[in-house]
Amino acid sequence: MSEQIVDVAAGLILRRDGKLLLGQRPEGKPWAGWWELPGGKLEPGETVLQALARELDEEIGIQVTAATPWVTYVHAYPHTTVRLAFCRVTGWQGEPRGLENQRLEWVDPAHAGSVGELLPATLPPLRWLRLPDxxxxxxxxxxxxxxxxxxxxxxxxxxxxxxxxxxxxxxxxxxxxxxxxxxxxxxxxxxxxxxxxxxxxxxxxxxxxxxxxxxxxxxxxxxxxxxxxxxxxxxxxxxxxxxxxxxxxxxxxxxxxxxxxxxxxxxxxxxxxxxxxxxxxxxxxxxxxxxxxxxxxxxxxxxxxxxxxxxxxxxxxxxxxx
The missing domain is CATH 3.20.20.70 (Aldolase class I)
Known part of the structure; x- marks a missing residue:
């Protein structure tokens, strides 16, 4: 029997100065202490952008006003496989804050590793951000x-x-x-x-x-x-x-x-x-x-x-x- 793939919407929240928002996974979750892009699992019937807006509201308290789909990427972790629908978020209302007791940091994508260990699936989109439009x-x-x-x-x-x-x-x-x-x-x-x-x-x-x-x-x-x-x-x-x-x-x-x-x-x-x-x-x-x-x-x-x-x-x- 093939392993089920978990569908996840992940947001690259980009400020006008080029800084990117990362969150640190809180204690009690798998990969606790590692840094990742905010987002979460799709619920039944949700589109990627709907799931992303809901997750960012629940997780960091912002209301998305401008977001576009970007790259969908499958990554196999030791105990699960995730299909990550990465989206670029360029407009939102509210100031991001950790509503799940997670730390948040605005980082230069080229030096994102300075905050600590990055989840493996977070590395490819950081590399892709180097590409001009x-x-x-x-x-x-x-x-x-x-x-x-x-x-x-x-x-x-x-x-x-x-x-x-x-x-x-x-x-x-x-x-x-x-x-x-x-x-x-x-x-x-x-x-x-x-x-x-x-x-x-x-x-x-x-x-x-x-x-x-x-x-x-x-x-x-x-x-x-x-x-x-x-x-x-x-x-x-x-x-x-x-x-x-x-x-x-x-x-x-x-x-x-x-x-x-x-x-x-x-x-x-x-x-x-x-x-x-x-x-x-x-x-x-x-x-x-x-x-x-x-x-x-x-x-x-x-x-x-x-x-x-x-x-x-x-x-x-x-x-x-x-």
Whole structure:
């Protein structure tokens, strides 16, 4: 008989200054003294957001006014398996207080471990919070297009862009040419001046992945990989996903995130309808990874994407212009 999975709604309560609320499990509960994200079990008939609002009211005395689904992640503890529906909470009324005799602390997500031992299932969302909400994909085209693109890149970086993918499969001299390598060097220099990360699409040489901050695997390349291609500590791995089978492969590769789509029709493929938000959610359900929506996306669709469970949006024109 298979073990029953316990469904839990967990909230990442984020202040405007970027601080995250953690709670310490009180005496008498399993894992007492360990720190976790506030939340609790779903009751029969509740949606995730309904359960989250109820639990946060009962547990820390706040009334949620703005929350979106994020990542659903299954974690096996020694005596139980939990399916954690992580949600981002960005609006609430009231001041959080421990109504179950638990300590509460606002922490910098990058240094959350400073408060004490963190529950194992709390660690992945802390890592995912490092991902920016916008993923810019290059379309330089040729050496002649590089100066104009660099101007648009610098403008985007000044406006807060912090994640860029070099993707130039149609480069005139080929995707491994010396002229494209020089373009990569210029992109890396500009991004590192602002703290932005650069991933290299897997159509380009593997040596370039390590020169940059990681790789973005095309679905066809991810399918042939038996394991994660780069160490987690030093590099990020993104994967393009178009169906549930490819999502499962991304999980097997221990990817840091996925890009799912196209959600809507794009300027580069006119007349080809996207999969729509329902298909996006179906592919992303129980994925265990943060997902960027792509296809007809941009800053104006970010809120809609998050309402449908996306971490953020990925785009070419909406980020860099023509």
């Amino acid at each position: 916008t993923y810019g994909i290059t379309s330089i085209g040729s050496p002649a297009g590089l100066p104009g693109f660099m101007a648009r890149l610098r403008q985007a970086l000044e406006q807060g862009l912090r994640l860029v993918q070099l993707r130039e499969p149609g480069w005139p001299d080929g995707p491994a040419s010396a002229s494209l390598h020089e373009a990569l060097q210029q992109v890396l220099k500009a991004c590192r001046e602002t703290g932005a990360r650069v991933l290299v699409n897997s159509v380009h040489p593997e040596a370039w992945w390590r020169l940059a901050d990681g790789v973005h695997l095309r679905a066809v390349d991810a399918a042939t990989r038996p394991q994660r291609p780069l160490a987690r500590d030093d590099h990020w791995v993104g994967v393009s996903v178009h169906d549930t089978e490819q999502m499962a492969q991304a999980r097997r590769l221990d990817a840091d995130f996925v890009v799912v789509g196209p959600v809507a029709e794009t300027a580069s493929h006119p007349g080809q309808p996207g999969m729509g938000w329902q298909a996006f959610m179906d592919i992303n359900r129980d994925a265990g990874l943060p997902a960027y929506a792509i296809g007809g996306q941009g800053p104006r669709t970010l809120a809609t994407a998050r309402e449908h469970g996306a971490h953020g949006i990925a785009a070419i024109r909406a980020v860099f212009g023509e």
